[in-house]
Amino acid sequence: MPIDELAKLRLILKNQGHQITKAREATFRLLLHSEPQSLNEILMKADGQVDRVTIYRNIDLFEKLGIAHRIYIGWKYKIELSDEFTGHHHHLSCLRCGKVIDIEDETHIDEFIQDVAKKFGFQPRRHQFEVDGYCQDCQSNE
Ligand SMILES: [Zn+2]
Ligand SMILES: [Zn+2]
Structure with a gap:
């Protein structure tokens, strides 16, 4: 049975010694089932629900833990959830x-x-x- 994405996120955070917070889950939801997005697009979507700095920090953490990755387009990049979530x-x-x-x-x-x-x-x-x-x-x- 496939475990749902949020459960997978919690498991990765927990296994790597990171706390499961509302802000981390909210940041994750901004990326879930979405095309690759620029940081600006993600911030727009967040619309003040999670503050800027927290989103930056969480995405940084997600990248380190392999939850999300960057797709470079020239010198710019977009963020997408990793293979584990998107296939x-x-x-x-x-x-x-x-x-x-x-x-x-x-x-x-x-x-x-x-x-x-x-x-x-x-x-x-x-x-x-x-x-x-x-x-x-x-x-x-x-
Ligand atoms: Zn084009
Ligand atoms: Zn391949």
């Missing part, structure tokens, strides 16, 4: 409009990574595969 996938990110396209069905990317690791006798645990570029709309607006 493993990759991204195509548009440098102009900031759109992030999830790619979930391209299993040959993962097979390729497995093959490369195998060649080096390496046991892969985690990877991110990101492509920056221009989406269809942005190409045609050029």
Whole structure:
């Protein structure tokens, strides 16, 4: 039976010696079932329910604990919950409009990574595969 996401969050926090707080749960909810978001977008969504500094601090903690990760688009980045909550996938990110396209069905990317690791006798645990570029709309607006 799949345990629900909030229970998973609590377990990770507890196992790594961190307190389960209302603010941490609220920050987590801002990320849950959402597209990758910039910090600004997350703060807008929080709309004062959780204060800025607390959100920054919690997201920082989430990144350290592997609960969330960054997706870089050029020199900027967006935040998304990690594979454990979203399922493993990759991204195509548009440098102009900031759109992030999830790619979930391209299993040959993962097979390729497995093959490369195998060649080096390496046991892969985690990877991110990101492509920056221009989406269809942005190409045609050029
Ligand atoms: Zn675009
Ligand atoms: Zn992958």
